[in-house]
Amino acid sequence: MSMELIKPGINIDFVGKMKYAIAFSTILILIGIGSVIFHGGLNLGIDFAGGSIIQVKFSKNVSADQIRASLKSTKLENSTIQQFGTNEFLIRTSESFSDQKMLAANVEQPLSAAFNKDYEIRRVEVVGSKVSADFTRKAIIAVILSWLAILIYVTWRFEFRYAMGGILALVHDTLIVIGAVSVMNMEFTINILAVLIFVIGFSINDTIVTLDRIREIVKRNPKQKLGDIINSAINETLSRTILTSLTVFFTVFALYIFGGAVIRDFAFALLVGTVIGTYSTIYIACTIVLFFENLQLSKMKGKK
Amino acid sequence: MIKSLKIRLAITTAVCLVALYFLVPTFITQIPSPWNNYFPKDKIHLGLDLQGGMHLVLEVDADKALESMMERTANDLKESLMDGKVRFRNVERAKGATISMELTEASSKPALEKILNEHYPDLEIASSVPHDNGQMVNLKIKDKRAIDLKKLTVEHSLETIRNRVDQFGIAEPEIIPEGDNRIMIQLPGIKDPERAKTLIGKTALLEFKLVDDEHSLEDALRGNVPEGSTIAYGLREDRTTGQRGSTPYLLKSKTLLTGASLETAKVQISDRFGEPNVSIKFNSQGAADFDRITTENVRRRLAIVLDGVVHSAPVIQERISGGQAQITGNFTMDEARDLAIVLRAGALPAPVNILEERTVGPSLGSDSIHQGILATIIGSLLVILFMIVYYRLSGAVADLALTLNILLIMAVLAAFRATLTLPGIAGMLLTVGVAVDANILIFERIREELRTGKTVRLALDTGYNRAFITIIDTHITGIVAAIVLIFFGTGPIKGFAVTTIIGLLASLFTAVFVTKVIFDYVTLNFKIKKMSI
Numbered sequence: 001m002s003m004e005l006i007k008p009g010i011n012i013d014f015v016g017k018m019k020y021a022i023a024f025s026t027i028l029i030l031i032g033i034g035s036v037i038f039h040g041g042l043n044l045g046i047d048f049a050g051g052s053i054i055q056v057k058f059s060k061n062v063s064a065d066q067i068r069a070s071l072k073s074t075k076l077e078n079s080t081i082q083q084f085g086t087n088e089f090l091i092r093t094s095e096s097f098s099d100q101k102m103l104a105a106n107v108e109q110p111l112s113a114a115f116n117k118d119y120e121i122r123r124v125e126v127v128g129s130k131v132s133a134d135f136t137r138k139a140i141i142a143v144i145l146s147w148l149a150i151l152i153y154v155t156w157r158f159e160f161r162y163a164m165g166g167i168l169a170l171v172h173d174t175l176i177v178i179g180a181v182s183v184m185n186m187e188f189t190i191n192i193l194a195v196l197i198f199v200i201g202f203s204i205n206d207t208i209v210t211l212d213r214i215r216e217i218v219k220r221n222p223k224q225k226l227g228d229i230i231n232s233a234i235n236e237t238l239s240r241t242i243l244t245s246l247t248v249f250f251t252v253f254a255l256y257i258f259g260g261a262v263i264r265d266f267a268f269a270l271l272v273g274t275v276i277g278t279y280s281t282i283y284i285a286c287t288i289v290l291f292f293e294n295l296q297l298s299k300m301k302g303k304k
Numbered sequence: 305m306i307k308s309l310k311i312r313l314a315i316t317t318a319v320c321l322v323a324l325y326f327l328v329p330t331f332i333t334q335i336p337s338p339w340n341n342y343f344p345k346d347k348i349h350l351g352l353d354l355q356g357g358m359h360l361v362l363e364v365d366a367d368k369a370l371e372s373m374m375e376r377t378a379n380d381l382k383e384s385l386m387d388g389k390v391r392f393r394n395v396e397r398a399k400g401a402t403i404s405m406e407l408t409e410a411s412s413k414p415a416l417e418k419i420l421n422e423h424y425p426d427l428e429i430a431s432s433v434p435h436d437n438g439q440m441v442n443l444k445i446k447d448k449r450a451i452d453l454k455k456l457t458v459e460h461s462l463e464t465i466r467n468r469v470d471q472f473g474i475a476e477p478e479i480i481p482e483g484d485n486r487i488m489i490q491l492p493g494i495k496d497p498e499r500a501k502t503l504i505g506k507t508a509l510l511e512f513k514l515v516d517d518e519h520s521l522e523d524a525l526r527g528n529v530p531e532g533s534t535i536a537y538g539l540r541e542d543r544t545t546g547q548r549g550s551t552p553y554l555l556k557s558k559t560l561l562t563g564a565s566l567e568t569a570k571v572q573i574s575d576r577f578g579e580p581n582v583s584i585k586f587n588s589q590g591a592a593d594f595d596r597i598t599t600e601n602v603r604r605r606l607a608i609v610l611d612g613v614v615h616s617a618p619v620i621q622e623r624i625s626g627g628q629a630q631i632t633g634n635f636t637m638d639e640a641r642d643l644a645i646v647l648r649a650g651a652l653p654a655p656v657n658i659l660e661e662r663t664v665g666p667s668l669g670s671d672s673i674h675q676g677i678l679a680t681i682i683g684s685l686l687v688i689l690f691m692i693v694y695y696r697l698s699g700a701v702a703d704l705a706l707t708l709n710i711l712l713i714m715a716v717l718a719a720f721r722a723t724l725t726l727p728g729i730a731g732m733l734l735t736v737g738v739a740v741d742a743n744i745l746i747f748e749r750i751r752e753e754l755r756t757g758k759t760v761r762l763a764l765d766t767g768y769n770r771a772f773i774t775i776i777d778t779h780i781t782g783i784v785a786a787i788v789l790i791f792f793g794t795g796p797i798k799g800f801a802v803t804t805i806i807g808l809l810a811s812l813f814t815a816v817f818v819t820k821v822i823f824d825y826v827t828l829n830f831k832i833k834k835m836s837i
Contacts, residue, residue, distance in 0.1 A: 003694050008755060055668065097661075104498065122668040124497070126661040131361060142797070146785040153784050157777055194727055194800045198734055201785045201804075205738065205778040209745065212774045240741075240748045243694070247687050247744070248737035254683035255733060260675030263726065270730075 006239035014234045014282055015227045015290065021283035025172060032179015039182055045189035046125060048139070050132040051094040054107055055123035058087040058115065067091070070114030074106040085261045088122070096128045139193050143174070146197060150204050158211055161292035166207045169285035173203045173276050180272045181265075191266040199273030202248065206241060206281035213237050214289070226293045230286045238282075245278040309828065312821045319813070320708065323715035330718055348718045350492075351725030351799060354673045356666035357492035358500060362656040364461045364485045366454035369654035370401035370445065373453070377424065378403045379558075384423055390415045393438075401450070402430060403443040410439050426453075458485050460653045465489065465504055467649035472503055472642075486659065497663045499638065507611050507655050508646035510563030510631075512597070514556040515605035515617050521554045532557050536607070538614035539633075553614050555607050560597050562651070565590025567627075569647035571640045574632070580640035581632040584647060591627025598624040610643075676729040683733055684710070687740055695747050697836035701822050702743035705814040709739045712810040713803060725799035735807025738782065742815035746771040747837055760835045764823055768816070775816060779808045 036042060046053055056067075064081045067089060071077060079093035097103045103124065111119055127135075147167055154163035174196055181192055213233035217224070234241075252274055256267035330347045352359050374397045381403065382395050391408040398404035407413060413432065420427050420443075430444040445453070462481055469477045469491070478490040494500050516533040524535055534557050537550040567587040574581050586594050597606070598620050607617040608631055615633045635643065664672075688706065691699035713732055717724055750767030758766065782804065789801035826832065 005694075008752070057667075120665065120667065122665040124661065124663040126658070128657075128659040130363070131660040142789055146788045149784045149788050150781050153781055190797060191727065194730070194797050197785065197789055197797070197800075198730075201782045202734075202737075204781050204785070205741065208777045208781060209774050212777065236752075237748075240744050243744045243748075244737070244741040247690060247740045248734070250686040250690065251683035251733050251737055254686060255679045255730065257679075258675060258682055259679040260672060262672060263675070263679070263730070266730065 004239070006242055008239075010235055010238060011231070012235060012238075013231060014286070015231045018283060018287045018290075022287065025176075025280075025284060029172070029175050029179065032175060032182060035179060035182040039185065042178070042182060042188045043185060045187040045192075046092070046096075046127045046132065047190040048132050048136045048188065049094065050096050050127050050129040051092065052097050052103075052127075053123070053125045054091045054103075054121060055084065056089050056091065056111065057120050057122050058089075059118045059120075060087070062087060062089075062115065062119075064089060066114070067111075070110050071106075074110050076106050076110075088261070096126050135190065139190075143193070143196060143200070146200055147171070150200070154204070154208070154211075158215060161289055161296075162211050162215075164292060165285040165288035166204055166211065168288050169207055169280040170200050170203055172284050173199050173273065173280050176276045177269055177273050181269055184268070186265045186268070189265070191263075192269050195266060195269040195273055198270065199277050202274065203277035203280055206244070206277060207285040209240065210234060210237050210281055210286065211289070214286075226290060230290060234282055234286060241278060241281065245274060249274050309821070309824050312817070313825065316818050316821050319712070323708075323711050326715040326719040327711065330714065344718070346718055346721055348714060349721060349723045350669075350673065351723045351728065352490060352492060352662070352669070353664055353726045354669050354676070354724065355492055356494075356664045356669035357490065358494050358497045358664075359660070359662040360489040360491075360501070360504070360658060361482065361660035362465075362487045362489065362505070363659050364458045364487065364652075365655045365657060366457040366485055367401065367654075369457040370450060370453060371397065374401045374403055374445070377427070381405075381419075381424070384419050385416070388415055388419050390419070398442065401445055403427075405441050405443070406435060407439040407441060408437065410434065410437060413439055413441075416441065454485070457653045458487070461656065462487055464650050464652050468503055468645055471645045471649060472500065474500075487656070493666065499642065501658070501661075503642050503646065505656055505658065506646050507652045508563065508643075508649075509611055509651040510566070510647060511559045511609045512561040512594075513559055513607050513609055514601060515607050516554045516556050517604065519554060521552060524554045525552060529554075536609060536612060536614050538617070551614075553607060553617060555609070555614070560606075561586075561590060561593055563647055564650070565593065566647060569644045571637070571644050572630070574630075579632075580635050580637050581630050582635070582640055582644050582647065583628065583630050586627040586629075588627075591625075594627055594629070595623065595625045598622070672726055676726055680729055680733055680736075684736055687736060691740065691743070695743075695837055698747055698750075698823075701819050702740065702747070702815070704822070705743065705819045706736060706739055708818060709735065709807065709810045709814040712814065713807050716806045716810070717803070722802055723799065724803070727797065727800035728803040731800040731803035732807060735804060735811055738778070738808060739811035739815045741778070742771075742775045742811060743819060745774055746816070746819070750835070750837060754835065754837070760832050761827055763835070764820075764827065768820055772816065775812070779812055782808050 064083055067081050071079065071091070075095050076091060076093050079091050079095075082090045082092070084090045091107070095106075097106070103126075107121070147170055150170070151163050151167045154166050177196055177199055178188075181188055186192070210233055213236055214229055217229045217233055218226075221229070249271070252267055252270040255263060256271060259267055326344055328343045329345060378395050378397050382392075385392050385395070390412045393406040393408055395403065395405040407416060417429070420429070426445050426449045427443050428446050430442040432439045432441045434440075458481065462479065465487060466479050469479060469489070474491050474494060476492055478488075480488050482488045489504065491500055513536075516530070519530045519533060524530065524533065529535060533554055536553050536555050538553060540549045540551050565586050567585045567590070569582055569584045571580050572583040573579070602620050602622060605617045605619050608615045608629075610631070615631055631643070684706070688703045691702050691706075693699070695702065710732065713735065714724075716722070717728075746767055749771045750763050753763035753766050754760075786801040786804045786808070789797050790805075
């Protein structure tokens with residue numbers, strides 16, 4: 001006997017539980033929006049807000065307060081200092097040091113004075129306001145265009161209402177991942193943007209598999225009610241949906257645990273995205289296909 | 305799909321061999337002598353985030369170049385007007401890149417137009433209004449010409465920076481223009497980022513100007529700067545105390561000679577103190593000019609000004625005809641060497657601003673790559689284990705395809721000299737997920753078909769055919785989204801998108817084509833009654 005996580009012939013009434021799903025999603029999205037408002041907007045990283053990041057590793061025990069004290073009366077006085085692994089710290093400031101001597105005067109000299117030479121500057125990133133404005137514009141265009149491109153492709157391969165189902169599920173996923181990033185008070189960086197785009201790809205991948213099955217059953221039994229068709233399509237593909245999500249979850253989890261501090265936020269957002277992407281395929285995309293179907297039906301009835 | 309199993313087997317083998325061929329230099333560092341000629345030389349290029357280095361985006365301030373050009377033009381124009389006997393007042397560069405002037409007689413406007421036409425084809429009259437008995441005239445550069453000049457300025461800057469970086473000696477630098485007026489510079493493995501930034505960003509405008517000894521410096525410092533002179537400062541460092549200060553000089557505004565007349569520059573050690581200085585040699589025109597300047601100004605002081613800072617102002621003792629001079633100052637050996645490089649490579653035609661800088665130390669880079677590779681290996685192992693446990697021998701076939709997929713991605717990266725970055729590793733990890741998904745789709749279909757009582761052969765064929773449509777759709781949507789990212793994304797996102805596209809294309813081949821070849825080969829050559837799936 002082969003191993004089966006999901007038994008064949010499983011028949012869960014997904015469609016019947018859609019109202020709960022809608023309520024659940026709405027709550028998640030509202031929490032996300034609430035968190036963004038509460039935090040006074042997204043915690044934008046220097047890629048989008050401009051500024052500097054300096055990553056310093058010390059060869060002995062040092063606390064964030066000691067570092068803050070050493071930077072007093074420099075331009076980095078009001079910077080955020082965040083521990084980042086053992087004796088490693090991120091110093092973040094909205095100041096962008098375009099002048100070459102600034103970094104030396106504001107970081108190296110005070111640090112050397114306080115900690116001798118027991119430190120190493122491992123990374124410096126400076127993004128000026130012109131570049132960050134560019135990044136922001138390009139990021140928004142990239143996300144929206146990738147939605148549009150997928151919308152066009154799915155409309156061409158399937159039908160418009162299927163495409164709408166897929167796209168709204170993507171918007172749903174994007175909003176929830178952004179919300180999760182905000183709730184955790186993580187920085188919204190270019191890497192998080194990459195996650196959003198991955199989630200878009202992963203979620204549409206999942207959605208298409210289910211839509212494909214719906215289309216296939218519609219061809220087989222054109223008379224059947226769409227609600228029932230959707231239910232059997234989800235059930236028939238459930239095994240594959242869960243398996244694939246699990247494997248992706250494994251790989252991302254490995255990234256989260258072993259990928260190191262630089263990649264941890266990235267991996268966390270990916271984990272959220274993987275779970276939400278799977279959930280939205282089953283509940284959101286199909287709900288919207290059904291909604292458009294009912295809309296069409298009632299329009300047709302209205303005409304009669 | 306191609307019917308003949310033999311041809312399909314041949315294709316699979318060929319692709320594997322080509323992939324291995326391109327990966328040889330990545331995996332084997334020292335290829336023994338007669339063989340190394342037959343293999344490619346390129347290893348997989350690691351991004352700056354993985355191997356350490358510096359990424360800079362500079363903006364060329366082309367408007368400044370236009371302004372200083374207009375400054376010079378205004379001076380030339382004065383002489384042309386005098387030569388043409390046109391009466392004028394107050395010719396000077398005005399706001400932006402324009403020249404404002406006053407013609408004292410309205411009737412001389414045609415004469416001005418004639419001079420402009422003959423000697424200054426780039427200029428046109430932007431406006432002219434009657435003023436007293438004359439005309440207030442505003443001149444500007446023709447729009448089309450201004451655009452050309454800005455473009456030239458950026459190109460020239462790019463060339464100059466490329467020269468400097470080449471002479472500095474950095475392996476595999478990447479210097480490419482970005483947009484209208486930006487330059488992207490990547491310097492892998494650089495040890496001293498501050499020094500590299502100074503070297504690249506220095507305008508390095510070398511000027512020779514006479515010191516104005518006829519007027520009082522004190523007077524000028526109090527605010528009465530005489531017409532035709534400017535105040536400039538020289539940096540002084542006290543040897544014993546190490547204190548820095550600045551010395552003011554009153555210089556004639558007119559630049560007698562610039563670094564453009566240099567033929568070469570090199571570091572020399574002075575005999576007296578063993579201090580490094582930079583010795584410069586003029587080209588033939590420059591040498592002739594220098595000869596004339598020194599002849600006419602014996603006993604006066606000639607200031608050597610670099611980017612507005614006076615380095616020294618020696619007294620001209622006698623006529624200098626060899627075309628040789630020295631720039632002294634309190635240089636360290638590195639500073640002198642870098643100054644010689646920038647003087648040889650020439651001045652930047654316009655100042656540059658650093659818009660973006662990312663520097664990753666080599667130790668962080670190697671940490672990142674170890675962690676990235678570790679995560680990829682562990683993630684892949686988990687998936688491989690899962691597939692074998694869940695799908696048994698079929699799972700093992702899928703695992704084989706997966707391994708080939710990763711090899712293919714790396715081979716394509718090596719062959720096209722693409723760069724592997726941290727987001728790129730993430731992209732690779734994700735295609736592992738998608739590739740496995742393709743096999744899960746196929747296997748679940750085959751299981752469904754087997755459950756309806758079909759034979760192994762039939763279940764295989766229908767399973768593959770049914771799943772194929774879905775797989776194509778999922779892969780193409782992924783590729784479509786990634787292509788959008790390549791066009792609109794920035795650096796790190798591009799790295800992610802590139803590996804994703806390569807990975808998705810590879811997965812179509814490995815997860816669908818290659819696994820089918822293996823299944824077909826096994827079922828046709830051995831009598832398989834029951835499938836291990």
